[in-house]
Amino acid sequence: MEKKSTRIKTLLTPGEVAKRCGVAVSALHFYESKGLIKSTRNAGNQRRYRRDVLRSVAIIKIAQRIGIPLATIGEAFGVLPEGQPLNAKEWAKLSSLWREELDRRIHTMVALRDQLDGCIGCGCLSRRDCPLRNPEDKLGERGTGARLLEED
Numbered sequence: 788m789e790k791k792s793t794r795i796k797t798l799l800t801p802g803e804v805a806k807r808c809g810v811a812v813s814a815l816h817f818y819e820s821k822g823l824i825k826s827t828r829n830a831g832n833q834r835r836y837r838r839d840v841l842r843s844v845a846i847i848k849i850a851q852r853i854g855i856p857l858a859t860i861g862e863a864f865g866v867l868p869e870g871q872p873l874n875a876k877e878w879a880k881l882s883s884l885w886r887e888e889l890d891r892r893i894h895t896m897v898a899l900r901d902q903l904d905g906c907i908g909c910g911c912l913s914r915r916d917c918p919l920r921n922p923e924d925k926l927g928e929r930g931t932g933a934r935l936l937e938e939d
């Protein structure tokens with residue numbers, strides 16, 4: 788049995804991590820099965836997570852919320868050293884890996900916000916400005932989807 792302490796705990800139970808992160812314990816197991824986070828086992832063979840897992844799970848949650856696939860998150864985490872809390876330089880490396888993708892997503896979200904009420908170049912030709920912005924669906928020749936949102 789673990790001792791209760793008023794000091795900050797360095798090893799957390801799955802329940803403690805789940806509560807602090809706002810995820811289900813099953814999500815932690817899932818992230819672990821994908822290699823995104825790691826746990827150790829205590830003498831009773833129960834999972835324990837180092838406290839820095841809170842930062843990893845928080846980043847995973849936000850990345851997922853903005854649509855970064857788990858595989859991409861895993862690739863980024865995979866280039867970082869294991870078995871120790873990441874330092875600022877390593878988090879900066881992760882940030883640089885995602886910068887281009889995040890910039891692209893920000894651009895798309897801003898375009899969606901600003902152009903949602905007008906023609907987005909999707910081929911529907913249903914808006915008043917479609918004939919002007921996408922006459923006869925010419926944009927369809929350049930690719931799929933909402934060309935005016937996806938192109939620079």
Ligand code: FES
Nearest residue numbers: 906907910911912
């Ligand atoms: S909104 Fe679909 S082509 Fe203009």
